[in-house]
Amino acid sequence: MANASPASLKDSIGACGSGRSRDFSRHDSTRQKKRLPEIELPLDNSAMDRYRLRAAEPNDEHRLRELFATVFGESRTAEEWRWKYGASCALATGAGYHCAESVVALDDSEQLVAHAGVLPLPGWREGAPIPIVQVCDVMVHPEHRGGLGRHNLFTLMLRDLLARIAERLPTAFRYGFPGQRPYLIGERSGVYECLEIALESRLSGPRRWNNLWRAAPLDWNDARIDALWERLNAQCRLGLIRDRAYLHWRYADNPSHRYRLYGLSRLGRLAGWGVCAETGSEPSLVDLWLPLESARHALAALAVRLESDLSRTTGIRVWLPTAYRAALGVPGTETPVVVANMRWETAISAEIARNLLYYTMGDVDIF
Numbered sequence: 343m344a345n346a347s348p349a350s351l352k353d354s355i356g357a358c359g360s361g362r363s364r365d366f367s368r369h370d371s372t373r374q375k376k377r378l379p380e381i382e383l384p385l386d387n388s389a390m391d392r393y394r395l396r397a398a399e400p401n402d403e404h405r406l407r408e409l410f411a412t413v414f415g416e417s418r419t420a421e422e423w424r425w426k427y428g429a430s431c432a433l434a435t436g437a438g439y440h441c442a443e444s445v446v447a448l449d450d451s452e453q454l455v456a457h458a459g460v461l462p463l464p465g466w467r468e469g470a471p472i473p474i475v476q477v478c479d480v481m482v483h484p485e486h487r488g489g490l491g492r493h494n495l496f497t498l499m500l501r502d503l504l505a506r507i508a509e510r511l512p513t514a515f516r517y518g519f520p521g522q523r524p525y526l527i528g529e530r531s532g533v534y535e536c537l538e539i540a541l542e543s544r545l546s547g548p549r550r551w552n553n554l555w556r557a558a559p560l561d562w563n564d565a566r567i568d569a570l571w572e573r574l575n576a577q578c579r580l581g582l583i584r585d586r587a588y589l590h591w592r593y594a595d596n597p598s599h600r601y602r603l604y605g606l607s608r609l610g611r612l613a614g615w616g617v618c619a620e621t622g623s624e625p626s627l628v629d630l631w632l633p634l635e636s637a638r639h640a641l642a643a644l645a646v647r648l649e650s651d652l653s654r655t656t657g658i659r660v661w662l663p664t665a666y667r668a669a670l671g672v673p674g675t676e677t678p679v680v681v682a683n684m685r686w687e688t689a690i691s692a693e694i695a696r697n698l699l700y701y702t703m704g705d706v707d708i709f
């Protein structure tokens with residue numbers, strides 16, 4: 343993923359503000375670049391004169407998938423694109439929200455050269471529903487990158503995107519999960535603000551004879567999933583609504599990855615769930631919803647079950663919400679992913695969001 347230098351990272355450490363040392367350079371795969379470049383301004387006219395920004399439209403899809411392949415070197419099928427941007431929007435409108443608009447940039451010959459995507463989803467903030475918007479698939483065609491400030495298309499596009507979201511969904515929490523280098527570009531542009539570096543932990547057995555918790559496969563349609571959201575939502579101060587509709591869209595209907603849902607029960611009563619990703623080099627517990635006070639025993643039971651079902655002995659990787667990591671007392675190692683608040687015209691500052699946010703790997707569109 344992205345590379346960054348210790349020099350440029352010193353600036354971002356303050357912005358991250360958790361008091362823990364942030365050394366992105368540990369993940370630096372290409373250390374030749376020592377600082378973010380002072381890019382030459384290419385032309386007199388600003389990017390604003392050279393590009394037209396507008397909301398993405400359904401018939402942009404083919405060109406967007408082409409741009410994605412050019413920028414990321416991977417292809418996305420029409421099915422994947424529609425699931426991500428169409429079906430997520432249906433989830434948001436089902437909850438009574440407008441659909442936030444992704445933004446595209448066209449050059450003077452009407453070529454589609456950049457995109458910033460949004461996933462609007464039903465969320466929750468301290469006892470009340472709010473929209474939560476994830477910014478994703480931010481990409482600029484290689485020939486249209488560079489420049490600073492109003493000469494930089496990325497900056498103009500992200501500011502335009504965030505202003506549109508602020509207008510349509512003024513109470514929304516907007517976040518994203520850039521790699522470290524794109525994060526620093528966004529920080530410089532005044533659009534990203536670091537909440538924290540995502541930390542990865544590892545869960546493993548062995549089974550304890552006195553653990554009353556059990557994990558077993560659970561059906562995505564089980565109505566108790568909604569009851570669990572209702573029963574436990576007081577422990578989610580800011581986060582996605584983890585109900586049946588969300589689990590269906592995010593995991594059961596996902597065209598790119600396969601997931602397994604496990605119910606967590608104590609003495610036969612369902613009291614939580616976990617979602618495991620089956621694909622990828624290592625199995626991951628990508629999502630979890632269970633009482634904080636029972637996290638230690640419930641997750642121990644789940645780890646035993648997953649290790650057995652997946653024939654693993656090296657543990658299951660997981661991003662635990664902060665309070666759960668503390669409750670379990672497990673260490674976390676820094677990942678290359680920055681959890682970023684979208685600060686431009688934001689309703690919720692990083693100081694507030696940092697202390698409230700409940701997120702897991704499943705919040706991120708790539709897992």
Ligand SMILES: CC(C)(COP(=O)(O)OP(=O)(O)OC[C@H]1O[C@@H](n2cnc3c(N)ncnc32)[C@H](O)[C@@H]1OP(=O)(O)O)[C@@H](O)C(=O)NCCC(=O)NCCS
Pocket residue numbers: 343344345375379381413479480481482483486487488489494495496497519520521523524527
């Ligand atoms: C991220 C992006 C939109 C920024 O565009 P931009 O503001 O025009 O900035 P530039 O592309 O000119 O990048 C500025 C510097 O950061 C570097 N950089 C940008 N993205 C990087 C990445 N993912 N990893 C490592 N370095 C990166 C560039 O190489 C450049 O350094 P250089 O001038 O020394 O070559 C654009 O680089 C892009 O589309 N990248 C590919 C897609 C991507 O990574 N999206 C973010 C997903 S998290």
